[in-house]
Amino acid sequence: MMDGTPHRDEIRTTCAYCGVGCGVLVRPDGNGGLSVRGDPDHPANHGRLCSKGFALGETLSLDDRLLSPRVNGTDTDWDTALSLVADRFSQSIARHGPDSVALYVSGQLLTEDYYVANKLMKGFIGSANIDTNSRLCMASTVAGQKRAFGTDTVPGTYEDLELADLVVLVGSNLAWCHPVLYQRLAAAKAARPAMKVVVIDPRRTATCDLADMHLALAPGSDVALFNRLLSAINDGGALDTAFLRHVDGFDAALRAARAQDRNVAGLPADQLDAFCHLWLRTEKVVTVFSQGVNQSSSGTDKVNAIINCHLATGRIGKPGMGPFSVTGQPNAMGGREVGGLANALACHLDIEDPAHRDLVRTFWDAPTMPQAAGLKAVDLFERVRTGQIKALWIVCTNPAVSMPDADAVRDAIAGCDFVVVSDLTAKTDTARLAHVLLPATGWGEKNGTVTNSDRTISRQRAALPAPGATRPDWAIMAEVGRKMGWHKAFDFASPAQIFDEYAALSGLAAATGRDFDISGLTGLGEAGYAALQPTRWPVTKDGGTERFFADGRFFTPEGRARMIPVTARPPEARTSPRFPFVLNTGRIRDQWHTMTRTAKAPRLNQHLGEPFLEIHPQDAAALGIAPATLVTATSPTGRCVLRSLITDRVQRGQVFAPMHWTGETAPTGRIDALVPGIVDPVSGQPESKAAVVALAPFDAAWFGFAASTDKLAPDCPYWARSRVEHGWRAELAGNHAPQDWETDARRLFALPHARCQSIADPATGTARMAFLDGDNRLLAALFVSRTPVALSRDHLVSQLGQGATAPLSGRPSADMPDPGPVVCACLGVGLNTIGAAIDSGQAATVAQVGACTGAGTNCGSCRPEIAVLLAAAQRVEAAE
Known part of the structure; x- marks a missing residue:
């Protein structure tokens, strides 16, 4: 069924991954999993999914799930665990003040979870020490948009990518990080070949396959490039003088742009000129930017350098025009809207504005509100390290891995007096450090809303029952709020009630001149909330708007946009002979x-x-x-x-x-x-x-490849482990080879008595061994060499649990084709299969490869790689 009508037992929900916010249709498969397909009616993806979304149904196993609360490693009940959390937080606040506690949350939370966390921390605990892993991916966009527009407002929509005549991708590998948007852009370019795409990135990525121009600028030099463009806009007569009447700061921004070296971005002059000429003569321009812009010590200035060029030309808020930040997480936008950042309040209100604080405090009937911004992520974990934060609650994220200076952050968490972690699993680097582990429901089990990168609010809906004793994050935090004494404020019975309160607050915020307004969704009730369709905000009592700012009205106190003078500066860490x-x-x-x-x-x-x-x-x-x-x-x-x-x-x-x-x-x-x-x-x-x-x-004395039906527990200086269809595989390496490989292998696989076939050559340092059960089924295999192991890995792991056919050969037999390393993850199409189609002459284009092999015909994320294989084959043919 390929139309938008769901099957009778399908449920509409939203993908768990990136900020594109794709709609999916799911159906329980009867084995604890879900069948998944793209929702043809969702405005973000129109039925498309990427490889990750396509495989969502395969990620729901309970083998590593945390299914009951744990205190100091021992399972317990919810009342015991949450009473301990409430007591320890209350004790810390009483002894050391509200800023002695902190929450670190996640863009993977639903908006309702985020709302309760923000309300608990800022309105009732009275500290702004709540920050989110979204700080790591889009905080510079928030700051840049607030400086320019007065609020953190995304001006445009996804449709603008398809309506533009020029799309400039800055620090964005769209093909791999936002594949469905890449697919939409590729389809638009195929339909209108005159459309141009420019990629600005120091690295040549898969996205460059679509580009008419790739500017491989020096790392961190985006401000220099867009300052050069601003000068060219002025000199080339591309200013929109009528629109500039709605903008402050043009002269100062232009002076700053002119004050720098024309070629500081490290690009050839002819390439700079070509880019500026293309931008100037193309009215319908969308500039898409992502982590290459945001994750920088000058990230906010980079955002404003881009916005300056759009404000100067009036190319903002109109169809096919505008600066466009694409976010990394499924609800990074929802977190921004609900005040999940340490320096914000709900509904885009400002924590440092006394009137805004009073509005929220009064609405919540809260006892107190922090007077200033709280600790941002890096500073927050530094205060954990120095002992100023005594109690820390981490929700649905893994900062011991994902934070910068991750070893120091891991050690800081390990040294904290009291650590709570809410997550799906106890098996993360962060969860292993917790005193209290709280089992949360995950995608497929929880209900709520998320907001994608173009302001579209979509429902996530439960399709599976909550396993074990797991609870939604909002319910966990609300119960702690009640146990800390604030019963009325956290007397929520459903996400629909939370959403209704949030929507009502947004109407009050909008009355102060804020952009965020979903007051038109107030009063939905349980039935209306259950039926809520994808909706782009604002949703006022009188309707909404698709795009902002084309009318020249902004959310600064003056009602005018601000161009910000910015000066290029290199990354703060500098190369040296020691770190070159x-x-x-x-x-x-x-x-x-x-x-x-x-x-x-x-x-x-x-x-x-x-x-x-x-x-x-x-x-x-x-x-x-x-x-x-x-x-x-x-x-x-x-x-x-x-x-x-x-x-x-x-x-x-x-x-x-x-x-x-x-x-x-x-x-x-x-x-x-x-x-x-x-x-x-x-x-x-x-x-x-x-x-x-x-x-x-790395001084490796040996390299190894291992495969096993059971999970491996390597003990060597280097290992990387991953799940395969019938078990596990691992790459291994060490500095010293053992005297007896079979003894080590039996320990690695926990197979002390299995039958072993082996071949070893001490002179060359090679060893191969296969462990089989009584029915000759392959249980495990280890291949070792002094150089990286060469064998058909996919063939070997395909034999796990099967009747083994010459397992020590490491290669398929002559009558069994070897598909090679996987290129197309959706359909499992290997490199050798694609190569054979190209070599046979049947496939000379990406589309023909798809027709012959299926590769690239589902999500399309592998098409750039297929194009590279075709180009390489054509170069070989030309050389011959």
Whole structure:
């Protein structure tokens, strides 16, 4: 059924991952999971899903779920656990004041969860020490938009990407990080080939496959580039003088732009001129920006440099025009709207405005309100480290991995007097440090709303019962509020009641001149809330608006926009002979944050199964780092060991590593251990794209590959573990080879008595062994070599639990084709399968590869890689 009408037993909900906010239709499969398909009627995705969304139904197993409260490692009941939380928080407040406690929450919470957390902390505990992991991804956008517009307002909509004649992607690998938006953009460009796409990124990413121009600027130099553009706008006659009557600060912004070196962005003059010329002569321009802009010590200035260019030309708030921030988390926007940041109040009200504080305090009938902003994430964990925060509650996030200077943050949490963690699992780096663990419901089990990057509010709906004793986050926090004595304020019985209170508050906020207004959704009741369709705010009593600011009305006290004079400055951490490389961090296509959900889906582990470091070939050669070996990366704050990926996607002197791996999946791959706690002075957002590191080959005496039907517990200097269809696989390495590999292997697999087939050659340092049960089914296998192990990994793991066919060969038999490493995660299409289609002459385009193999025909995220394979084949053919 491909139309928008759901099956009788399908439930409409919203994806759990990025800020695109895709609608999905789910149906229980009878085995505790869900079948999932894209919702053709949802305005964000129109039925499209990415590889992660496509695999959502495979991430719901209960094997690692936390199903009851735990205190000091022992299961207990809810009353005992929450009474302890309430008592310890109350004691700390009584002895040390309200600022001795803190909440650290998450953009993966639903809006109703966020609202209760904000109300509890700011209105009743009386501290603003509540911050969110969204601080790590979009705080600079919040600060930049507030400086320019007066409020944190997104001017446009997703449709603008399709209506634009020029889309500029700044610091955004849209193809991998927001795949459905990339698909929409690619479809629009295919329908209108005259549309132009420019990618601005130091690294050549998959998104560049769609680009007409790639500007590989120097790390951190975005302000310089957009200041150059602002000068060109002025000199080239592209100013909108009528619109500028609604804008303050143009002259100062232009002076700042002119005061800098024209070529400070490190780009050739002809490329700069070509970009400026294209921008000036194309009226319908959308500038999309993401973490490459935000995660910077000058992130707020970067945001304002972009906005300045749109204000100067009046290209804002009109169809196909405007600056557009795309957020990383499913409810980063909802958290911004509800005051989840330490420096905000609900409904885009300002915590430092006495009138705003009084409005919220009166509405909540709260005993107190903080007088100033609370601690932003980096400062918050520093106060945990120094002991000023005595009680810490972490909700639905993993800061021991994801925060900058992650080792120091991990140690700070471990040293805190009292730590509470609410999560789905006890098996995260952060949860292992908690005194109290609280089992929360997750996606598929909870009800509420989320807001996506273009202000669309969508429902998440439960399709499965809450397992064990799990509870929604809002219910957990409301119960603690009641136990702390505030019964009436937290007497919520459902998310619909919370949403109704929130909507009513938004109407009061809007009356003060704020942008956020969903008062038109007040009074929905349980039935109306249950039926709520995707709705873009504002939703006033009289209706709403699709776009902001085209009319020249803004939310500053003067009602005018502000252009901000900004000056380019380099990243704060500087390279040196000791740390000569700049480290860029980011995401990969098939994983999400710290992998607590995505790592459960075997198909999502096949494409890139271990942490890696992209290094330019000339840098690798100079350091003696060979392809697929291991490399040690060291910074002033930490050390990692990663797989080397030699590629010219990065420039010389720059390296890139993904941020997903943890102590659970690859202990030496915790990349944020290398990132210092340097922040933007305005937004408090960490600089995660410009750490400085030194590189050296990892001195491995042996490399190994292991596969097992049961979970592996490696004990060696390097390992990376992932789930596969019938078990587990792991990459291994060590500095010293054991005397007896079979003894070590039996310990690794916990198979002391299984039958073993083995081949070993001490002279070459190779060993192969397979462990089988009485029916000749493969239980486990280990391959060892002095160099990175070469074998068909996917073939070997496919034999787990099966009758083994020559398991020590490591290769398929002659009559069994080897599909090769997976390229298309959705349909499991391998590199060799695609290569065979190309070599046979059947496939000369991405579409033809899809027709022959299926690759790229579902979510489309692998199409850039397919295009690279085609281009490589064409180069070989031309050379011959």
